[in-house]
Amino acid sequence: MTLHIGLDGSRIAKAQYTGTEHYSFEIFTHLFRVAPHHHYTIYAPRMSTKQLATGSADVTWKIIPFPRLWTQIRLSLELVGGSTPDVLFIPSHTLPLIHPIPTVATVHDLGFKHFPRYYGRVERLYQEFGLWRATAGATRLIAISEATKKDVLRFTHYPARQIDVVHHGVDLERFHAAAPNEHPGPEQRSHLPYLYGVGRIEAKKNTPRLLRAFRILKEKHKIPHQLILAGKPGQHGYDEVEAVLSELPDETRRSIHLIGYVDDDANARWLRFADALVFPSGFEGFGMPALEAMASGTPVVASNTSSLPEIIGDTGILVNHTRAEAIAEGVLKLIRKPTTRKRLVAAGLERARMFTWERAARQTIAVLERAAAKDNHAE
Known part of the structure; x- marks a missing residue:
């Protein structure tokens, strides 16, 4: 027909x-x-x-x-x-x-x-x-x-x-793990090590709580990481993001970089060399950034709600997105437990090939x- x-x-x-x-x-x-x-x-x-x-x-x-x-x-x-x-x-x-x-x-x-x-x-x-x-x-x-x-x-x-x-x-030609001889570009290299978040910067995407979680990680746990947030300011609660940013101590604020909208290739590069994608969105219809991270060999910390458990399965750290402390604890599991990270990276790569x-x-x-x-x- x-x-x-x-x-x-x-x-x-x-x-x-x-x-x-x-x-x-x-x-x-x-x-x-x-x-x-x-x-x-x-x-x-x-x-x-x-x-x-x-x-x-x-x-x-x-x-x-x-x-x-x-x-x-x-x-x-x-x-x-x-x-x-x-x-x-x-x-x-x-x-x-x-x-x-x-x-x-x-x-x-x-x-x-x-x-x-x-x-x-x-x-x-x-x-x-x-x-x-x-x-x-x-x-x-x-x-x-x-x-x-x-x-x-x-x-x-x-x-x-x-x-x-x-x-x-997911486009596996674009989103893939870094090759053994592949090195980060100058933008990524100047921010290593870093945690990565991508999507609209707004309360609807839970950005304020992500920022609070990062503050806990920097001040309480003394992690050396930068936080890279890619995406445009959203229309659904950006004022709440600005309020949280204004509350942060200067030292923590200097470790947070809002880099604006990035195209597909730049997003793929940032993902490949991140220590984790932190994606605590309170609601997702699908959760494409999580799948792209899995395909890139980058472990995911994400919310245990809406579609994210369905897409991620048991290949990431699922957390209570309503608690900044829970988000921070999820990140710590990845950056402080190499065996957990290695297991989740392998599982994520395998699962991504299904999509x-x-x-x-x-x-x-x-x-x-x-x-x-x-x-x-x-x-």
């Missing part, structure tokens, strides 16, 4: 990539690779900011500029007045207002349900409306983890039989084919 598959390419057209954009780019690339017999139309407001490898697949770009609410309004108009694919794939849970064809959407997380205080009224209403539209109009939903699927079932009435769990993959984008793409194609056939029975 050959399908005409429509793809919402608005995320891959963004200038800077974070979680949803990376997912969109990788899943599109691997859809073309594993199912080149289908025909694809990418609808987007502009071309992708990264080179999208289409291989031998039949891929058409449809560039349709529009200033705001591109998916909801402009893509709707295209689907009504233009060519009609057999099935539409939206790599987020924002559906077109009108979509007269079977549609599959991806739900990444429902953080706004868990942390409503960090969302403004307008943003919260926008998220609520998007979730309502997705669960009211999608033929099938893809959840990126069992934890996200449970949240969809908890907060909506969407049928469980129409939700497919498809885990992310491939090829596997994710094959599962996604199966979901799209079922949606096109309007098969909504449980497998």
Whole structure:
């Protein structure tokens, strides 16, 4: 069966990539690779900011500029007045207002349900409306983890039989352990030894508690490490981060480096030479930084909540993210117990190989084919 598959390419057209954009780019690339017999139309407001490898697949770009609410309004108009694919794939849970064809959407997380205080009224209403539209109009939903699927079932009435769990993959060519003859770059070398954190710098990601844990490690346990935090200031509680930073003694503050947004290659380099990824986020739909660290041969200290135990398994140190002392104790287990560190590094490398984008793409194609056939029975 050959399908005409429509793809919402608005995320891959963004200038800077974070979680949803990376997912969109990788899943599109691997859809073309594993199912080149289908025909694809990418609808987007502009071309992708990264080179999208289409291989031998039949891929058409449809560039349709529009200033705001591109998916909801402009893509709707295209689907009504233009060519009609057999099935539409939206790599987020924002559906077109009108979509007269079977549609599959991806739900990444429902953080706004868990942390409503960090969302403004307008943003919260926008998220609520998007979730309502997705669960009211999608033929099938893809959840990126069992934890996200449970949240969809908890907060909506969407049928469980129409939700497919498809885990992310990890780019093992980019994220890999350091080779025996590989040395850190000048940026990494000047901060050795260091602990690494990546993601938005905000209370929603538990950055304030991470900073307090680092203070304990420096002042009580006298660790020699720097703390490198990569990521932009977030919109959900950055003021709380600033408040904690202002409380830190000068000596501890000088050991903390907020380096801003880093691209994929820089992130991979920072991960490879870190003594640990410290990822105490209070909520994750998947937890991509943890998987990338595992693939890089870097042990992980992470929260024992939401999707993180599902992704990390027994290959990392899972801690109570609500206690700075527990986070600090988790880090100490890694940097003071070489045998524990060695065991977790080996286990993480092995587990990371289970998560491939090829596997994710094959599962996604199966979901799209079922949606096109309007098969909504449980497998």
